[in-house]
Amino acid sequence: MTSLDGLSRVSLEGDVLRIAIATADNGTSLDFDGVDQGTQALTAVSAGTLAARSVLLIGEGANFCAGGNVRAFAGAENRGEFVGDLARTLHEFVRAIDATEVPVIAAVQGWAAGAGMSLVCAADIAIGGPSTKLRPAYPSIGYTPDGGMSWNLPRIVGVARAREILLTDAVLGADEAVRVGVLSRLVGDDEVKDEALRVARTLAAGPTSAYAGIKRLLEGSGSATLSEQLDAETASISAAAGTPAGREGVDAFVEKRRADFATNR
Template identity: 40%
Template sequence: MTASVLYQSSAGVATLTLNRPDVLNAMNADLMRELREGVDRAAADAEVRAVLITGAGRGFCAGADLAARQAGGNGLQDSGQMLRERYHPVILALRQMPKPVITAVNGVAAGAGMSLALAGDVVLAGRSASFLQAFSKIGLIPDAGSTYFLPRYAGEMRARALAILAEKIDAEEAHRIGLVWKVHDDAALQDEAGKLAQHLATMPTAAYGMIKEALNQSFGNDLAAQLEIEATLQSRASRSEDCKEGVAAFVEKRKPQFKGR
């Protein structure tokens, strides 16, 4: 049986490729299970220092595989429980992983596929990529984190319009409103994403993990509380091997050799 998610690890980068190209990598039980396994594997592997997620074929991810669910007689009656069991663990694992995560959006990212794209720390897109909050078109609400990510990245007004109107936006518009970090030509997307992931893997990734930890808490804190979080994490960062190496390399005017610890 062909794997629904391909896992490859090289030069400190774990690449997870959604691999159901015949259905634009729509999410079914196997894909979500394998994606969770791949994310957990990358998180646990000390040799992996950056993670890249992309899609095989013409699309990143078309969202939930509704046709398969209907054919299986499951309908949408158990959607809440399915989200808790399959989707939430993946989104939470990506945001909590102490390593940088890049999502490279090739083609469509719709529904929960858009949520998955936005769960990355750095979102890249091919020029022909598109983003769609498809949920309201079938009487559902955005899920898998979209109601969390959209107002934080694009602002509340845009979040409401994207969710309610369910209009498809292209990569350039997604970039303009803050959903995407950079847009690359389609033919260059995977190479550019790979180069960025390899660069991140050579950097002080322990600090990246602490940056993620601080940012994850920032919206729930007032200024005083966030300042304390920064101080606590900075104390930890300043004792790391990477910090000592970074300072020494700066003083000695040489390129640092970070180890991610």
């Protein structure tokens, strides 16, 4: 994939890959056209056939994502098979998010419920507003989590707090979501999308190879001993020093000028 022709839910805005995971259709429930197209685009980014240096997850409507389309669940002839197929499609998207080495930013306006909350937890940075609310929403319909929530949420808030949030189907207001780390920070409700795009653009202009190294180190830290992590850090920083971005960053510092990471990746 060298272009996004025919993909209506994804777009390349400069170096930022924008993925719409929900639209106003069906009450901003998860849009599986966006999910599938997002997987295709992210796979191309990881393969180096699509030039994007950051990713922006966004909902087109009042909410980031209100979760799955429960009416569609109810109308399915075989609900288990139908929901299982949807989960597998969503999980390919989550795997693609996890595999990408560029920063992933979520613009979390309004509600992020069910799979919407799962995708917030999967992002590297999540920007919300005072009116942002998050809720697992699975127990309320007798379901269990998908979208990686049972893996990501405990790593963000701790196992005990994750148990409480999931079992009680807790609604997290914006301030609480920042306090426990699900949201990175808050801006005005009408600024969420613009600020998330600004962050995505800022990171897209930064040292892409260093960001990739940071994400790899963080990914491995959960299962590594301190000694193993120190060895990984040694190998990573040594490699970074020899990259174009590493050379440019040091040279710019010494020369007292702004680093040009856009052409020295």
